[in-house]
Amino acid sequence: MDTMRDRFAPVLTALLDEDPRVAVVLAEIGADGFAEARRRHPARVINVGIREQLLVGAAAGLALTGLRPVVHTFASFLVERPFEQVKLDLGHQDAGAVLVSAAASYDWPAGGYTHMAPGDVALLDTLDGWTVHVPGHPDEAETLLRRAVAAGDDKVYVRLSVLSNTRSHAEAPAVGEERFLTLREGRGGVVVAVGPVLDAVLAATEGLDVTVLYAATVRPFDAAALRRAVGSAAADVVLVEPYLAGTSTAAANDALADVPHRVLGLGVGRRELRRYGDAAEHTAAHGLDARSLRERMSRFLRSAGVPAGR
Incomplete structure (x- = not known):
């Protein structure tokens, strides 16, 4: 069975083709999966390099222009490291974005504690107005990701994991x-x-x-x-x-x-x-x-x- 993250790039590539509002913002992590999408949509697939604060700040700027940015990296680099930008650039400015994380709490232990984020949902809980999806199966991840992108200008966090349940409840x-x-x-x-x-x-x-x-x-x-x-x-x-x-x-x-x-x-x-x-x-x-x-x-x-x- 494929993983939740395996679904991420194909689904977002399709959404880039379907919806001119969708943009993808990356910080090196996962960039290879968007090589073809970047060729087709160079202005809406943006890799800022290993600059996680800029990752969120750039997404907020895109949102303020009317785009629907989808932002992706490991959870520890998406929620914890740039938390000030999440709080101010998105929250204070009331700018919507879809944050899609990988690595979850301990999906990649070999990366050490820098790549673990068990406190990400609790940290977002200190802010107002966030929808938080925690899918348990790749099919659910796809359903919830599509829903998040279509959710107007809301602030949404989609927490992907390599851990998965045997059965999907996406049809429920x-x-x-x-x-x-x-x-x-x-x-x-x-x-x-x-x-x-x-x-x-x-x-x-x-x-x-x-x-x-x-x-x-x-x-x-x-x-x-x-x-x-x-x-x-x-x-x-x-x-x-x-x-x-x-x-x-x-x-x-x-x-x-x-x-x-x-x-x-x-x-x-x-x-x-x-x-x-x-x-x-x-x-x-x-x-x-x-x-x-x-x-x-x-x-x-x-x-x-x-x-x-x-």
């Missing part, structure tokens, strides 16, 4: 409409799985009497879906996110402000793992593999009196 209306998708229904709690952690969550919750919601879009947070899943009684909610643990805990608490509840936020830990390893080893070390998730969720739910299941 909820995914395209930025809503949580109900995959299982139970009475003993609600588990929200974000993007590429879904397969591990489904395996971890097998036999547990819980509702499983799937989120490929986390901002805006689908408070209404969570409320429906919880109902009016006291509830326990587990959030499993492929980035910094607890990133969406406040959003879940706000959604359930008038309902007695507890929230367990699982995700990438704050402690830096200083051995390179591979992505699967990082997943296990952060407790995001199916067995670790099962143990952590079962302890949390048992403490509320929920049977552990098989």
Whole structure:
């Protein structure tokens, strides 16, 4: 199966051909995939070199002229390094763009901590007006990328990863409409799985009497879906996110402000793992593999009196 990033250049090349508003801004990373597109659209495929602050600033300038810029590099260089430009050039000027990242939290451990960005979504959470897509499959990535480019002048972040679920939910209306998708229904709690952690969550919750919601879009947070899943009684909610643990805990608490509840936020830990390893080893070390998730969720739910299941 191809990866989410494998889809990126072909889809954007097609959109460049179809829509004269679309522009692509790169900082060397991924430039080879746009060689033909650059020959056809030299004014709308721009490589600024290894200058990430300029990457975002140039995109904001293009947006102010009426174009729809799509900006791409590793997450650590797209959100963290040029954060001032994201905040001011895009946010303060109310200029829209589509930021499309690669490498996610730890997709390329050999690159070291400079190429990891588990805090990217939490950092964008400090700003107003961002839509954040976290696809869990290449088909979903294509659907959400096309939606993001077509989204007027909104500020959108699309978080690509080499990690992927076995099955795509791109055909589900909820995914395209930025809503949580109900995959299982139970009475003993609600588990929200974000993007590429879904397969591990489904395996971890097998036999547990819980509702499983799937989120490929986390901002805006689908408070209404969570409320429906919880109902009016006291509830326990587990959030499993492929980035910094607890990133969406406040959003879940706000959604359930008038309902007695507890929230367990699982995700990438704050402690830096200083051995390179591979992505699967990082997943296990952060407790995001199916067995670790099962143990952590079962302890949390048992403490509320929920049977552990098989």
